Amino acid sequence: MTQAQNGNPVISIQKVSKFFGAFQALKDTSLNVKSGERVVICGPSGSGKSTLIRCINRLEKHNAGKIILNGVDLGDNKESMEAIRTNVGMVFQQFNLFPHLSVLDNLTLGPVRSRKIPMEDARKLAMKFLERVRIPDQAHKYPAQLSGGQQQRVAIARTLCMEPKIILFDEPTSALDPEMINEVLDVMVELAGTGMTMLCVTHEMGFARKVADTMVFMDHGEIVEISPPEKFFKEPDSQRCRDFLNQILQH
């Protein structure tokens, strides 16, 4: 297993459970992620993939088990918030840009308010990352004036402006029209080349084959399979995973 590779994991999820009322979304889930590792998580809807990555930046609070982020045991405390602020960024399915702010203001808000960077430097940072996602010319537009693909690239740039070491992607292309998916995936592939640690919930298996170091398959709140992509796509250990891959790779 790739999990046995040396070096301390930057994220260590240990027997984590999460309940929504009586429904158990995560069941004793464990996963280790090394610095620079690119993990793609897939599985049927309702399998707990989003919940798992949302626990890493505490958008969801786990009920049992431990999540160690860069040596910090995550909980309701300042130290945890600080560890998340300096380490973790997130890109959402619905982009979640701030509609009342221009693209540039969307990008500078986090750096100025939570990283306490001077506005002048935050602007430079924002322009640098807008160039990285190839839309520097849209800096003064508002989100509603951009296409879905452009909005998602702005959202990625907004995350990059926090200069995180880990980015969580929660189905980043699921809300996009087909012709816009590639422009977003291209940016993500490029990002993978920079050594960024990435946890990506997605059904884009072409993308997964290209960038993933580790494939994770989840079902019913459990991690069923963790394996490198070569093995994952050819001969997964579990029947459930094989069935799932057959379903989504049919066409």
Added chain:
Amino acid sequence: MIRITTVILIGIVLSGCSSNWGWYVVDPTKASGWVNLKFLLSGMYYTILLSLTAILISVVVGLLVALPGLSDKPFLRRLNQVYVEIVRAVPILVLILWVYYGLPQVTGLTIGVFWAGVIALALSDSAFQAEIFRAGIQSINRGQYEAAHSISLNYVDTMRFVILPQAIRRILPALGNQLVYMLKMSSLVSVIGMSELTRKANELVVSEYRPLEIYTILVLEYLVIILLVSAGVRWLERRLNANEHN
């Protein structure tokens, strides 16, 4: 709207040419009429000052009351509920009388008519403002909070830079409504002797015995202020929504 109003106004003025009306009391071409007219208009200052001061306070108090109402802690939500239910149940006129005549006996402080009026109006309105803010803030998509969390904004910054700017745009029509309501309710402060528009009109009626003409002018005074406020709110709405097409 404006056109219909104009027609009605012209109708009233024309009907004033019949023998039942005595416009001389406020005829600006006559010396005494001019003095009376200036007397009536001089109430404008306090009506506007009173209403604006009260609405500014009630917006701030309303927001502060709304926030615990959005908490996930039942105790805080309860606090918000109790405030809204109690304050909303007291008639404004009763509140004005109570604040002016009653409150000084409790606190030992004497309050002038102006501040008694401001406190009563602001207090009463704050319950409604709280409900408006709560509805506006609740209407903002959860994704906005999550995005703010993902760039590590704290609660105050999330509210200040992300949630409230969007919520205020949405509740602007309701806030405009409250300002109009406030301007009208400020007439009640005349009962404790605040020399605003209504008080001035009452005083003039007592000395001139021409209630029809004087109260007609009073109606027009409120109408003009409120139409201007409505136009202002609409202008603000257009301006704030210019960039957002959602």
